[in-house]
Amino acid sequence: MKKAWVVAVNTFKESLRKRTLYILLVFAFIAIGASKFFSFLTAEEELKMIKDVSFSTIEFFGALIAIFGAIGALSGEIEKRTIYTLLTKPVTRGNLFIGKFLGMCLILLLNFVLISLFFIGLLIFKKSPPDIETFKTLLLIYVELVLISTITLTVATFATDAFNIILSFFLYIVGHLISYGKQLTERVENTILKGFGQIIYTVIPNYENFAIRDKVVIGIPVSWNYVFKTLIYGVLYIAIVILIGLYFFQKREI
Amino acid sequence: MYDNSIKRESSGEKLSEEVFMAIIETRELTKIYTPGRGKKVIGLNKVNLEIEEGEIFGILGPNGSGKTTCLKLLLGILFPTDGEISIMGESQFDVEVKKYIGFLPENPYYYDYLTGPELLYFYGKLFDMDKQAIKERTEYLLNLVKLSDAKKLTLKHYSKGMLERIGLASALLNDPKILILDEPTTGLDPIGCLETRDLILELNKQGKTILLSSHFLSEVERVCNRIAIFHRGNLLATGTLDGLISRYNAETLEELFVKTIEDFDSRYKREI
Numbered sequence: 001m002k003k004a005w006v007v008a009v010n011t012f013k014e015s016l017r018k019r020t021l022y023i024l025l026v027f028a029f030i031a032i033g034a035s036k037f038f039s040f041l042t043a044e045e046e047l048k049m050i051k052d053v054s055f056s057t058i059e060f061f062g063a064l065i066a067i068f069g070a071i072g073a074l075s076g077e078i079e080k081r082t083i084y085t086l087l088t089k090p091v092t093r094g095n096l097f098i099g100k101f102l103g104m105c106l107i108l109l110l111n112f113v114l115i116s117l118f119f120i121g122l123l124i125f126k127k128s129p130p131d132i133e134t135f136k137t138l139l140l141i142y143v144e145l146v147l148i149s150t151i152t153l154t155v156a157t158f159a160t161d162a163f164n165i166i167l168s169f170f171l172y173i174v175g176h177l178i179s180y181g182k183q184l185t186e187r188v189e190n191t192i193l194k195g196f197g198q199i200i201y202t203v204i205p206n207y208e209n210f211a212i213r214d215k216v217v218i219g220i221p222v223s224w225n226y227v228f229k230t231l232i233y234g235v236l237y238i239a240i241v242i243l244i245g246l247y248f249f250q251k252r253e254i
Numbered sequence: 255m256y257d258n259s260i261k262r263e264s265s266g267e268k269l270s271e272e273v274f275m276a277i278i279e280t281r282e283l284t285k286i287y288t289p290g291r292g293k294k295v296i297g298l299n300k301v302n303l304e305i306e307e308g309e310i311f312g313i314l315g316p317n318g319s320g321k322t323t324c325l326k327l328l329l330g331i332l333f334p335t336d337g338e339i340s341i342m343g344e345s346q347f348d349v350e351v352k353k354y355i356g357f358l359p360e361n362p363y364y365y366d367y368l369t370g371p372e373l374l375y376f377y378g379k380l381f382d383m384d385k386q387a388i389k390e391r392t393e394y395l396l397n398l399v400k401l402s403d404a405k406k407l408t409l410k411h412y413s414k415g416m417l418e419r420i421g422l423a424s425a426l427l428n429d430p431k432i433l434i435l436d437e438p439t440t441g442l443d444p445i446g447c448l449e450t451r452d453l454i455l456e457l458n459k460q461g462k463t464i465l466l467s468s469h470f471l472s473e474v475e476r477v478c479n480r481i482a483i484f485h486r487g488n489l490l491a492t493g494t495l496d497g498l499i500s501r502y503n504a505e506t507l508e509e510l511f512v513k514t515i516e517d518f519d520s521r522y523k524r525e526i
């Protein structure tokens with residue numbers, strides 16, 4: 001585990017020294033900052049707008065970093081052949097993969113904390129300090145981002161970058177629409193189609209579970225029970241995806 | 255003798271007791287690539303190699319002859335389709351055995367956002383070295399490869415020769431017993447080549463076993479105790495330079511090299 005951490009810190013350091021992260025951060029700040037210029041709205045509506053735009057921005061830019069960061073972290077090592085220098089050191093492939101996962105968690109955390117602080121600062125400036133519901137929303141967004149990143153990292157162990165990007169974005173979109181699919185499947189009478197539909201929405205990550213922002217923005221409280229259940233769902237899903245990634249990475253020839 | 259060795263079969267799972275004598279040994283080592291659509295390409299064909307402790311062993315061969323495949327198999331980067339590998343009596347997949355190996359890849363690519371000392375610190379941590387040991391070793395090695403003046407430069411500003419030298423420093427970081435060098439002088443200017451050759455000889459004097467692959471015949475001729483000639487994934491000949499030259503009735507290494515390859519190619523065409 002110690003060596004996994006060494007790999008994680010190096011992955012984190014790499015992202016810090018690349019411009020991409022900073023460019024995305026600047027865009028995120030601009031998006032959040034722009035939400036406060038809707039001066040024609042009432043104070044309450046403006047606050048809702050700030051929260052809505054900020055949550056969406058944190059999630060969207062976080063997803064971009066999660067997907068492209070994960071591809072860079074693993075496929076980048078393979079393409080540049082820097083991975084040879086790691087695999088020939090006394091470090092297991094398992095430690096290497098876990099290190100990449102932890103590195104991505106750190107990168108996402110840094111990006112997430114910076115954008116969230118900007119958002120919280122804006123709320124305080126608007127004399128409406130963040131409540132516990134805001135923090136619940138942010139917590140679930142972070143777990144969702146880690147899940148997105150873990151899936152991309154795992155797909156990188158066996159697929160090309162192009163396929164990985166398409167699949168990751170496809171899952172990101174479908175994972176947010178999955179509840180509609182579920183409703184649709186329930187109406188289907190054909191048992192085979194129904195069964196197939198059930199398998200699909202069990203296997204595809206349900207990102208909609210993490211999206212409590214719609215409720216929070218309009219002031220509907222979300223129970224801790226729901227938050228914990230969703231956290232457990234996220235952690236279990238991440239653990240399973242990591243195991244799949246480890247399996248493929250052990251067998252990967254480079 | 256490395257009598258605690260393990261045999262890893264092609265499945266990568268079944269282990270059994272076996273006795274290996276050399277510091278690096280392969281038996282019937284085979285690698286078949288499957289690039290898709292049922293195609294099979296032989297990367298390495300039943301190669302038996304024995305590299306003794308303390309020698310400089312050179313792997314020679316034209317491009318695509320299987321040199322790099324052989325090194326990658328020894329280092330556990332690739333998995334053998336069949337055959338066995340023993341390094342210091344252990345499987346090449348044993349993580350612990352890598353503590354004793356230093357590796358310089360061909361055209362080394364490193365983390366270009368790191369400086370030389372940062373790169374060595376990162377690798378040192380992977381070798382479980384403590385901070386002080388890494389610091390001292392870094393000072394020594396950067397001096398050795400003449401990169402002390404470039405400490406603050408990130409690797410993206412390094413020239414090809416400097417990258418080769420930092421690669422050599424990182425291969426020596428753990429003070430390895432076995433040094434595996436894949437085309438160590440590619441990209442170096444004549445002075446760099448000469449310095450690397452001298453360094454290889456000096457490291458060998460210190461007791462390190464060196465396995466190097468190269469297609470520069472003169473380089474191999476000057477530093478290696480024994481050589482192996484590879485072509486189309488096959489090991490065509492192995493032995494001391496003088497022994498091989500007299501066995502193949504050649505006068506120079508160049509002639510020996512051409513003879514073995516042409517001889518193999520003519521047999522190969524007949525078989526087709």
